[in-house]
Amino acid sequence: MGSVDASEKTITGWAARDATGHLSPYTYNLRRTGAEDVVLKVLYCGICHTDLHQTKNHLGASKYPMVPGHEVVGEVVEVGPEVSKYSVGDVVGVGVIVGCCRDCRPCKANVEQYCNKKIWSYNDVYTDGKPTQGGFASSMVVDQKFVVKIPAGLAPEQAAPLLCAGVTVYSPLKHFGLMTPGLRGGILGLGGVGHMGVKVAKSMGHHVTVISSSDKKRAEAMDDLGADAYLVSSDEAQMAAAMDSLDYIIDTVPVKHPLEPYLALLKMDGKLVLMGVIGEPLSFVSPMVMLGRKTITGSFIGSIEETEEVLRFCVEKGLTSQIEVVKMDYLNQALERLERNDVRYRFVVDVAGSNIDDTAA
Ligand SMILES: NC(=O)C1=CN([C@@H]2O[C@H](COP(=O)(O)OP(=O)(O)OC[C@H]3O[C@@H](n4cnc5c(N)ncnc54)[C@H](OP(=O)(O)O)[C@@H]3O)[C@@H](O)[C@H]2O)C=CC1
Ligand SMILES: O=C/C=C/c1ccc(O)c(O)c1
Ligand SMILES: [Zn+2]
Ligand SMILES: [Zn+2]
Numbered sequence: 001m002g003s004v005d006a007s008e009k010t011i012t013g014w015a016a017r018d019a020t021g022h023l024s025p026y027t028y029n030l031r032r033t034g035a036e037d038v039v040l041k042v043l044y045c046g047i048c049h050t051d052l053h054q055t056k057n058h059l060g061a062s063k064y065p066m067v068p069g070h071e072v073v074g075e076v077v078e079v080g081p082e083v084s085k086y087s088v089g090d091v092v093g094v095g096v097i098v099g100c101c102r103d104c105r106p107c108k109a110n111v112e113q114y115c116n117k118k119i120w121s122y123n124d125v126y127t128d129g130k131p132t133q134g135g136f137a138s139s140m141v142v143d144q145k146f147v148v149k150i151p152a153g154l155a156p157e158q159a160a161p162l163l164c165a166g167v168t169v170y171s172p173l174k175h176f177g178l179m180t181p182g183l184r185g186g187i188l189g190l191g192g193v194g195h196m197g198v199k200v201a202k203s204m205g206h207h208v209t210v211i212s213s214s215d216k217k218r219a220e221a222m223d224d225l226g227a228d229a230y231l232v233s234s235d236e237a238q239m240a241a242a243m244d245s246l247d248y249i250i251d252t253v254p255v256k257h258p259l260e261p262y263l264a265l266l267k268m269d270g271k272l273v274l275m276g277v278i279g280e281p282l283s284f285v286s287p288m289v290m291l292g293r294k295t296i297t298g299s300f301i302g303s304i305e306e307t308e309e310v311l312r313f314c315v316e317k318g319l320t321s322q323i324e325v326v327k328m329d330y331l332n333q334a335l336e337r338l339e340r341n342d343v344r345y346r347f348v349v350d351v352a353g354s355n356i357d358d359t360a361a
Contacts (some may be wrong), residue, residue: 014328014331014356015066036145037141043313045071045248045351046349047163052287052335074092092147098126127355148308163307165193170306209227266294268293
């Protein structure tokens, strides 16, 4: 344990203590506000499937106590003396990354999410040697470089899922040249990331096919989210009829699954973009990519620049996320429901409305 600086603030977050993933109140100190730091009072924080992977140690690298949460919207309550981008009272967002080296090729190209020295917003160690902790907490302190302004016209709770799910679909569509109107896209797995995929792709003028593990979400996908077609992945006749029809598929499935049924849906030069965090090998036979010159690739969140861009895009297009707002004392149930695929489509925790500093043990 390091010594406690008198200027460090003691706050409460909800932490997992082990791989059961159960979260409970946890008291810890925020670092002293540095010259370029922004201190925010957390208003809302979305629950991403990655929070489940991390709290339950699906990747084998989890460190506890762990306060998860990386779709964070907060109000600025203090800024360091060198902070130029933000003022007290601003509504701001924080995502998956809170640090990078600023010197490598990805950093210089403003794609700092691909920096090998990036610092994750939780389950990592900050430059001061202390653990990073995420947004299911009353406050966070974050370097201004990793903070974005929430534009007017976006409700803070609506903005939270855009900081991971939203930018995660926007970034590959932009990077792989898939923003052209008229493209035919597939969204595999209609969850938090997938539902933003449908909305963003539709707003780009694409014909969007949802590929789901069941028929349960068909009506919502077509009527509420605006999808053009819906395939149940286990329905061989439906899948066969859709062969060779898609320019890209955004694959958000969070567990091991075969790739060949989805590669078959792609046209020549089609792209399968892997999003799910799956710690086991996925397999396919080489002709599935050779015959059709198809690409299997992946993408990791998006840069700070792209996060600002997707927020503006959503304001311009009038896009919102579809969310269920819950209080902090529902966090464990929400995680259980997320694991059971029982959420439409993102839980967002009303952190400020849960007064967690008052209720800490
Ligand atoms: N690459 C990146 O930068 C990012 C990666 N991720 C990762 O993407 C994946 C999806 O995240 P998110 O959208 O938040 O997750 P959700 O749980 O919200 O959605 C996943 C969807 O996948 C489908 N699915 C198929 N099989 C399963 C299963 N066994 N358990 C649960 N869902 C299943 C379901 O859709 P349906 O009912 O339609 O079959 C489900 O809604 C996760 O692995 C997450 O860690 C998340 C954000 C960024
Ligand atoms: O939800 C955002 C994070 C995604 C992620 C991607 C890859 C990886 O190894 C992770 O641990 C998380
Ligand atoms: Zn996420
Ligand atoms: Zn770097």
